[in-house]
Amino acid sequence: MKIVQVECSLLEFPLPAPLRPSWAPGRVFTTTNCTLIRVHTDEGITGIGAGPEVGMLGIYTFADLVTPYVIGKDPFRVEQISPYLRVAARDGSYPWAFEMALWDIIGKATNQPVYRLWGGFNDRMKVYASLAEVPPVEEQIERIHLLRSQGMKAFKLRLRRPTIKEDIAVVEQVRKVFGDEIELMVDANQAHVMPSPKPIGAWSYEDALTVARAMEKLDVNWLEEPLPRYNTKQLARLCSEVDIPIAGGELNIGLHEYKTLVDMDCYDIIQADAAFSEGIFQLRKVASLAEMSFKKFIPHTWSNGIGLGANLQLAASVPNCPWFEFPVDPPAWTIESRDFMLAKPFRIDMDGTIGLPDLPGMGFFLDEEAITKYSKHNWQSERFSS
Ligand SMILES: [Mg+2]
Known part of the structure; x- marks a missing residue:
């Protein structure tokens, strides 16, 4: 061919x-x-x-x-x-x-579906709703209610309010309202500051430590990108100092960067993305390195429906990926916005999981x-x- x-x-x-x-x-x-x-x-x-x-x-x-x-x-x-x-x-x-x-x-x-060619560990993945915005707490709670009614059982909240006190208060409130009926993750997005009219400075190490301790108490599954991308020494220190898993790596590029992140124990969860980080099969090597180091590999998927579908094949193929990121945050970021180029958008089932397409290739x-x-x-x- x-x-x-x-x-x-x-x-x-x-x-x-x-x-x-x-x-x-x-x-x-x-x-x-x-x-x-x-x-x-x-x-x-x-x-x-x-x-x-x-x-x-x-x-x-x-x-x-x-x-x-x-x-x-x-x-x-x-x-x-x-x-x-x-x-x-x-x-x-x-x-x-x-x-x-x-x-x-x-x-x-x-x-054959690609994930089966690569080992096919899972045919179905547990998903979490990956939210985008930082609305006021009442609206945050409303959005979670709406997504729960559509089957979603886990939610990744964004932490990027002007102060960490406000961020912690929102997560406390959400946990208080929903108790243990939902699972939570939080993303601080401190690794990558996009050009914007209102830049919010990166957290200090002390900020990251304070938030990590607070999230531990709220039984949050992981804290994502608490520090700048190449602040590897402080990431490793934070990772060893707290019990909550630390996640990151979505916009690192190249196999060698992931080797450093794994070798230095910067993260418990490596989140490379087949649209941003390296070729998709090359990232299977990163997943294997994480597996050999007793770390999780849970790809980042925030780009579009095709990026999501490709990362789904990667995620399902490996044994160390317990979650799948499902970007959705209505009213702006709907499944239709994300998958507008697809005749068959990716949807979840009412049990909070997504099935792998039973189709040859990427599906x-x-x-x-x-x-x-x-x-x-x-x-x-x-x-x-x-
Ligand atoms: Mg992220």
Whole structure:
């Protein structure tokens, strides 16, 4: 089999309500965007992948930095193609969607879901609702009620209010209202500060320690990204000083960064993402390193429906992933906003779990009409013929 053509589309979808995510204080998003790629083969099989929005840099990355080196190659030779993606990650931006597409092709060619090709540990994953915003406590409670009525049983709250006292008070209140009827996680989003009009300074070590101790008392499953990404020594110190698991690593890049995080014991839970961190099969190596170090590997999935579906295959394949992140925070971030490019959006069941698609490859069905409607830019390579 040979790769004969690559297509790249930049998609933009208007959100049903403005989104004010905790990780960009003061910013309001009215659209969600992604970089979609399709990799065509001479046997008529097409692989699909998607990454975050990086504007025209997305087209440059796939058109100039990836396609010229992979056209004519066998899509099964993932390890031969990976080095090109690593160079493209340095000179361009987030080329990892290409590896998703390769595995989509391999799964379709072998008539197997990708997670089964990789060991298939789970056919169904326990999910947690990954919220985005930091609404007032009454509204936070309302949103949890709504999602509970749709089957959700675990919730990741965001901690990015002006003071840690306010953050702790909200989690205390939520725990008081719902008791042990829900499971909780918290995400401080201190590792990555997006440009915004109201930057909130990163927590000090003492802040992180205070919050971690408070979350322990509230029986929170983990504290995520309590400190800046490369503050490895203090992350390791915090991790050893508290009992609550510390999670992070969603936007680290490259196998070597994850080796450092594991070797230094910066986190109990490694959260690499197949759209942001490395190629999806390369991240299986990170999951294995975590497994060998008695750590959990629970991928970050906040990008779009395709990123979510690819990370679901990765998560289900490994033995050390007890949870799956399901981004949803209505009214802005709905399943329809997240999965607008998919004819079959990813949904959970009423028992708070998600079943793996019983389909070859990654299990995506594109909504071609939506893709045409929401495409801002399209590029395609010439078709290769040997
Ligand atoms: Mg996070």
